[in-house]
Amino acid sequence: MLVVLVPGTAPRAEGDEATEISKKTQNPVADVVSIPIRNDISFGLPNDRVQSLWKIQPVLPMHLFPEVNLILRTIFSFYSQPVGTTDRASGLGDTQLQMFVSPSNAGSVIWGVGPVVYLPTATDSAFATEKFGLGASAVVLVTPGPWVLGALATYTGSVAGNSARPNISLLDVQYFVNFNLPQGWAVGTAPDVLVDFSRSSDRWTVPVGALVVKTFVLSTLALQLQFAGYYNVVRPDGAPQWLFRTQVSLVLPEGKKPAP
Secondary structure, X not given: OOXXXXXXXXXXXOXXXXXXXXXXXXXXXOOEEEEEEEEEEEEOOHHXXXXXXXXXXXXXXXXXXXXXXXXXXXXXXXXXXXXXXXXXXXXXXXXXXXXXXXEXXXXXXXEEEEEEEEEOOOOOXXXXXXXXXXXXXXXXXXOOXXXXXXXXXEEEEEEEEOOOOOOOEEEEEEEEEEEEOHHHEEEEEOOEEXXXXXXXXXXXXXXXXXXXXXXXXXXXXXXEEEEEEEEEEEOOOOOOOEEEXXXXXXXXXXXXXOXX
């Protein structure tokens, strides 16, 4: 059982409100302030080793103009990485900043585009790229009824850094198919399909799996729990076979932002 207590808040009836908040959080360019904290545990590495990757991904939407929103997402990563057969390396990983420009009053098709900045902030060579990178992201989705259907594509390429380290040329396509249920429940899938163009072969990582989400409505914010599991049906040599994901998110929807 996972229990999270937030000072100054108290649970209340969820119902349609919890489901609506849950549906918004599945939209990468929604006008929702959130702080997702995610842990990915990867199994099936060489020598049956296990990797743990934490990501903190604060999302901050801003109104550039009445018709245009700017969504800022910063991704901080923390690794516990196997090294050899017995050792481990732990510490801060590289940092990524994503920015999306999106219409504030989108029609039936919601979209957003923007740049990506990749910063070499890692503290250990076991998981450091030592590269600066630039790239672009694009997202498109539709939300018919209880469904949220779409894809988020991000390409990052290295532009400077340690020439002795491998270059970055990575395409990450996360497609998502989610079905929202009453009382803040949702089920679906949202795997990250990776194509590593820096490799001459074994470029693809293709996971399949499922997720379940539960959203709780509190007095001034919402709390969301997500559990997911994925199996890599296609993967490079040395890549993990399985991934189990746990995510806790604090969510502050537009309608719950404190009055100034």
